[in-house]
Amino acid sequence: MYKLVAIDIDGTLLNGAHELVEEVKQAIIEAGRMGVKIVLCTGRPLSGIRRYLGELDLLHVGDYAVTFNGGMVLETATEKVLKSFALELPEVKEIFDFCLANDANITYFDANHMYTPHRHIAPITCEDALLLQTPLYYQPAEEITAEMDIAKIMVLNDPIQINQLIASLTDELKGKYYIVNSVPYNLEFLKKVSIRGRLYKRSRNH
Structure with missing residues (x-):
């Protein structure tokens, strides 16, 4: 079984109305319950995906998100920045x-x-x-x-x-x-x- 699944948001998870499809949402939640670590990846900032993290039950300590096209990785519950490739x-x-x-x-x-x-x-x-x-x-x-x-x-x-x-x-x-x-x-x-x-x-x- 996969231990970690990294999923892009725009154009992958979301439909044309920028909403999560119910079947996809339930599949991701179930995978999380089975122990698969789900990491959402996006060009957006964390604030831009918080709604989806909540819907997918990914706002716990130990949940992570990759934002800014890989420019930053954060813990979703605490918003702690674990790694940042900031511009000087x-x-x-x-x-x-x-x-x-x-x-x-x-x-x-x-x-x-x-x-x-x-x-x-x-x-x-x-x-x-x-x-x-x-x-x-x-x-x-x-x-x-x-x-x-x-x-x-x-x-x-x-x-x-x-x-x-x-x-x-x-x-x-x-x-x-x-x-x-x-x-x-x-x-x-x-x-x-x-x-x-x-x-x-x-x-x-x-």
Whole structure:
């Protein structure tokens, strides 16, 4: 029998209405009762999957989640960060400089919060915060500190602008960061080492 099952959320567990299918939910709960360790994996922050963790009975001490496309692994009950591949301040500045030079709409995340450096918050940013069920704050770039543990920077724009931004990526940026275009309207920048397999191993060892 499998000891650990790591499951992606969006496009796998959820239907088009962003809801868990009842049959899938019951199968996961039953697997957990049989001793299989279930780890949800997502590009979202923990706050964006807490609802699903509750529905799947995965909010106990010893339950884990992999968030930000592998950028962070947390214990779900305590929200304790077990491993984080946070972007360093010079890296945040480099990504911001590139995005701002291309008139991109920037958001960024710590473990449970979403931020934007833009005083005039774009509607698409508000819509995404609502979809992710994550608190959104205005915080200028100069107020970001090393203690914030920035796990991900995400650009939100219409698909045409996103494609233009992708075309503008330099080889240096592509080589330095893990860059993900998971849906047509976003582009995500993460630490290069934030790969999910390593964090599955980290979860399995706890």
